[in-house]
Amino acid sequence: MKQAYFLPFYIGILAWACVFCVKAEDPYRNFNWVITYGQISPLGVLQRGILINGMFPGPTIECETNDNIIINVVNKLDEPFLITWNGIKQRKTSWQDGVLGTTCPIPPNSQWTYHMQVKDQIGTFSYFASLGIHRAVGAFGGFNIQARPVIFVPYLKPAAEFTLLVSDWWTSDHKALRQRLDSGKALPKPQGLLINGSPRATSFTGQTGQRYLFRVSNVALTTSINFRIQGHTMTLVEIEGAHTLHESYKSFDLHVGQSASFLVTLNAPAKDYYIVASTRFTKPVLTATGILHYAGSTAKASLPLPIGPTYQVHWSLKQARTIRWNLTANAARPNPQGSFHYGTIPITRTVVFANSKANIDGKLRYAVNKVSNVNPATPLKLADYFNIPGVFKLNSIKPMPPVGPVILTPSVIGFTLHDFVEIVFQNNENSIQSWHLDGYDFWSVGFGDGQWNSTLRKKYYNMNDATSRHTVQVYPKSWSSILVSLDNKGMWNLRSANWPRQYLGQQLYARVWNNEKSLFTEYDIPQNALRCGKAK
Numbered sequence: 001m002k003q004a005y006f007l008p009f010y011i012g013i014l015a016w017a018c019v020f021c022v023k024a025e026d027p028y029r030n031f032n033w034v035i036t037y038g039q040i041s042p043l044g045v046l047q048r049g050i051l052i053n054g055m056f057p058g059p060t061i062e063c064e065t066n067d068n069i070i071i072n073v074v075n076k077l078d079e080p081f082l083i084t085w086n087g088i089k090q091r092k093t094s095w096q097d098g099v100l101g102t103t104c105p106i107p108p109n110s111q112w113t114y115h116m117q118v119k120d121q122i123g124t125f126s127y128f129a130s131l132g133i134h135r136a137v138g139a140f141g142g143f144n145i146q147a148r149p150v151i152f153v154p155y156l157k158p159a160a161e162f163t164l165l166v167s168d169w170w171t172s173d174h175k176a177l178r179q180r181l182d183s184g185k186a187l188p189k190p191q192g193l194l195i196n197g198s199p200r201a202t203s204f205t206g207q208t209g210q211r212y213l214f215r216v217s218n219v220a221l222t223t224s225i226n227f228r229i230q231g232h233t234m235t236l237v238e239i240e241g242a243h244t245l246h247e248s249y250k251s252f253d254l255h256v257g258q259s260a261s262f263l264v265t266l267n268a269p270a271k272d273y274y275i276v277a278s279t280r281f282t283k284p285v286l287t288a289t290g291i292l293h294y295a296g297s298t299a300k301a302s303l304p305l306p307i308g309p310t311y312q313v314h315w316s317l318k319q320a321r322t323i324r325w326n327l328t329a330n331a332a333r334p335n336p337q338g339s340f341h342y343g344t345i346p347i348t349r350t351v352v353f354a355n356s357k358a359n360i361d362g363k364l365r366y367a368v369n370k371v372s373n374v375n376p377a378t379p380l381k382l383a384d385y386f387n388i389p390g391v392f393k394l395n396s397i398k399p400m401p402p403v404g405p406v407i408l409t410p411s412v413i414g415f416t417l418h419d420f421v422e423i424v425f426q427n428n429e430n431s432i433q434s435w436h437l438d439g440y441d442f443w444s445v446g447f448g449d450g451q452w453n454s455t456l457r458k459k460y461y462n463m464n465d466a467t468s469r470h471t472v473q474v475y476p477k478s479w480s481s482i483l484v485s486l487d488n489k490g491m492w493n494l495r496s497a498n499w500p501r502q503y504l505g506q507q508l509y510a511r512v513w514n515n516e517k518s519l520f521t522e523y524d525i526p527q528n529a530l531r532c533g534k535a536k
């Protein structure tokens with residue numbers, strides 16, 4: 001009796017408390033990551049790699065929707081270090097994003113702890129070192145978020161899951177690669193392609209008749225890949241956190257920075273089969289293989305390797321249009337993904353970003369709307385928070401491609417919190433582009449050839465069941481359009497996922513803002529925030 005009497009009171013207290021401690025009820029996962037140099041030889045040549053807790057690739061983060069992820073990063077390198085979390089939305093806290101515009105680098109021989117919550121997210125993601133060209137020699141890994149047990153996932157539970165990270169590789173030291181970029185030269189072509197750190201040796205074992213989930217991420221610096229498994233079809237079930245319609249593919253293109261999950265049933269004669277990743281739109285074509293091993297079998301995989309597309313651009317574009325959102329499937333929360341009718345929301349603003357290559361004082365640079373980003377010593381987010389003048393100019397980048405020469409400056413565009421924005425990526429170059437937005441997922445609504453104009457919306461936009469994702473490709477001499485609901489306040493990196501381009505200026509920051517200071521829209525600066533530059 002007494003208990004019952006007090007119950008409403010306790011619930012009231014709980015509800016009240018939770019306004020301030022929403023995070024407290026979700027589980028915590030703690031990691032301590034020590035970053036060191038170590039000798040590795042993925043292509044048979046001994047070289048200096050960057051390891052996480054002695055591992056190359058780094059450990060895979062396995063977690064569940066809404067978990068709090070606490071990662072203490074101990075930097076034992078001889079240079080500053082940061083990690084960014086590719087596709088983890090960092091709701092209300094761009095402070096944790098781990099890029100130079102939001103976070104001071106972790107100095108050598110010191111540590112810093114990331115605090116993030118994978119709020120309302122499911123799916124296959126990745127992480128990687130974000131400074132310089134560190135990720136060319138390691139410091140990347142998988143980041144998998146399972147749905148909570150109470151959420152019905154729109155596919156049968158696999159017998160096991162495999163995480164595959166595909167990367168391009170150089171046998172050069174990262175300092176040599178960086179020096180080359182700093183001196184204004186392009187990176188040389190990659191020398192090899194790896195699956196989980198090896199060009200040939202990675203093996204996955206399954207039982208005949210069982211179904212497996214392959215979580216595949218393109219963590220390459222420069223190249224799109226095609227992925228396929230000999231003798232098997234792959235059913236796409238998830239792409240960057242969105243459940244898709246269950247389309248079957250013989251092979252699938254993943255562009256730089258993208259991830260996808262496939263269900264594969266082991267329904268072929270029991271033996272070994274080649275898993276293949278090969279580069280797209282490159283000459284020569286680089287290939288990495290792994291093995292899908294049927295438990296108990298002894299027959300080796302047989303050549304030839306299954307073929308995949310190499311240069312065919314139109315093939316890729318056509319395939320991209322087959323990727324569809326399952327409107328009735330649950331999202332990370334128990335509501336249908338399609339309950340948010342993005343196609344009916346009025347667009348409040350359109351911006352067009354055109355990439356270009358420039359030569360400035362004899363050095364190669366890359367630009368967006370004629371601005372080649374440079375990172376000031378003071379992170380933009382800290383300059384904003386502490387009102388430090390002279391670090392960046394808001395709207396230093398124009399919302400439409402301007403005429404005139406390329407300039408070097410911190411590149412920042414202002415948006416109003418809750419804007420619903422159409423971003424068109426216009427690629428007038430001959431190479432494929434890959435664009436990534438931190439802090440969000442966006443609807444990848446359209447791809448087309450040539451110059452974009454507003455009349456193309458009607459013909460080419462999927463306003464019904466395009467998937468939401470964090471990275472979109474832009475084909476050569478083409479455009480790609482995205483729609484994004486800017487509901488996450490902060491300073492967010494919009495970048496070329498192609499790392500040398502990003503490093504040499506093809507990136508900018510979207511400052512999503514309103515003047516009302518409230519912890520409901522943005523968390524305060526973390527107590528452990530590092531100080532650097534003018535924020536020291």
Ligand SMILES: *[C@@H]1O[C@H](CO)[C@@H](O)[C@H](O)[C@H]1NC(C)=O
Pocket residue numbers: 153154244245246326327328329330
């Ligand atoms: C979409 O999701 C629903 C609900 O989970 C599921 O029943 C259906 O099979 C899925 N449809 C396709 C085509 O994948």
Ligand SMILES: *[C@@H]1O[C@H](CO)[C@@H](O)[C@H](O)[C@H]1NC(C)=O
Pocket residue numbers: 450451452453455456
């Ligand atoms: C828009 O682009 C299409 C395709 O390139 C072209 O046919 C059309 O004339 C353009 N419309 C305008 C108004 O520029």
